[in-house]
Amino acid sequence: MEVINKSKILIIGVTGYIGRYLVEASLSMGHPTFALVRETTMANHPDKARYMQDLKxxxxxxxxxxxxxxxxxxxxxxxILEPAKSTLAIKARVREEIRMAGIPFTFISSNLCSTYFLSRLGQVESTGIPDEKVIIMGDGNTKVIINSEKDIAIYAIRAVDDPRTFNKVLYVRPASNHCTLNEIVSFWEKKTSKTLDRIYVSEEEVLKKIQSSLEPLPFFYAIAHACFIKGETCNFKIDKSVGVEATELYPDHKYTSVYEILNQFI
Structure with a gap:
C-alpha cells in the first residue's frame, strides 16, 4: 500500500475564532499539526492554557x-469604511510583502462566519436571535456569503497539499450560502413558525451608527455595511488567473448550507 506523507501544518492564532476549527480539521486529516501561540496567552489566560494542554x-x-x-x-x-478599512489594509500589505518575497502562498477568502452573523440574524447590536422584531440593514435584498467555520477550516486544510491552490486565492463561495437578509429571516420564520416584525434601517442610518457608536460597534457596523448593503462578498466574479473556488475543487465535501446552519440556534 502506498504511504502518502501529509504536509506539516502550522496554525497561527490557534486560540482564535477560526484557529480552533483549523486544528480540528488538520488533525482529522492526519497532518502533523503545529500551533503557534504567544507565551503571554498561556500565562495570562488559564482557560486558553488548558485548551493548549488539550491540544498537546x-x-x-x-x-x-x-x-x-x-x-x-x-x-x-x-x-470598506473605517475603522475596518485600516485593519484590512494591514492584511493587504502582508499579502503584498509575501508576493514580493516570492513566498508560496494560498490566501483564504472565507467570507462571513456563520456563528457571529446567523446567531443574531445579521444584527450588529444583538446578543441573540430576537423573538418579536429584527433590524435589517438596507432593503434586505443584497446577497451576502455566510459559511460554517468548520467548512472554512476543512477547505483550508485540504488546500494545503493541492497544487491547484498554489499562489492562488481560495474563495469559499458555496452556491447555497449566497443569501439576502430577507431570505435568512424567512428561513428562520419557517423553522420556528414565528413571524418577526422587520424593521428596515437605511444606509444613512447605518453610516451614522459607524460614526457615533462606541467601540467595537463601529468596526462591526462597517463590516455589515460592506456586506449587507454594498454586497462586497458577491459583487465580483473570480478571476481564474488568481483565484479558485472551494466547492469546485472539492465537490465531494458536503458543506453546510445557511438554511441548515440555522438549526443550531433553535
Missing amino acids: DSGVTILFRYFPSEFGFDVDKVR
Whole structure:
C-alpha cells in the first residue's frame, strides 16, 4: 500500500475564532499539526492554557512566536469604511510583502462566519436571535456569503497539499450560502413558525451608527455595511488567473448550507 506523507501544518492564532476549527480539521486529516501561540496567552489566560494542554495531548506541537493570519474578505478587492478599512489594509500589505518575497502562498477568502452573523440574524447590536422584531440593514435584498467555520477550516486544510491552490486565492463561495437578509429571516420564520416584525434601517442610518457608536460597534457596523448593503462578498466574479473556488475543487465535501446552519440556534 502506498504511504502518502501529509504536509506539516502550522496554525497561527490557534486560540482564535477560526484557529480552533483549523486544528480540528488538520488533525482529522492526519497532518502533523503545529500551533503557534504567544507565551503571554498561556500565562495570562488559564482557560486558553488548558485548551493548549488539550491540544498537546491530542498530538499538536506547540510553538511560541507570533505572525499575522488572514481569513474573511478578499482584502485586495473589498471596499470598506473605517475603522475596518485600516485593519484590512494591514492584511493587504502582508499579502503584498509575501508576493514580493516570492513566498508560496494560498490566501483564504472565507467570507462571513456563520456563528457571529446567523446567531443574531445579521444584527450588529444583538446578543441573540430576537423573538418579536429584527433590524435589517438596507432593503434586505443584497446577497451576502455566510459559511460554517468548520467548512472554512476543512477547505483550508485540504488546500494545503493541492497544487491547484498554489499562489492562488481560495474563495469559499458555496452556491447555497449566497443569501439576502430577507431570505435568512424567512428561513428562520419557517423553522420556528414565528413571524418577526422587520424593521428596515437605511444606509444613512447605518453610516451614522459607524460614526457615533462606541467601540467595537463601529468596526462591526462597517463590516455589515460592506456586506449587507454594498454586497462586497458577491459583487465580483473570480478571476481564474488568481483565484479558485472551494466547492469546485472539492465537490465531494458536503458543506453546510445557511438554511441548515440555522438549526443550531433553535
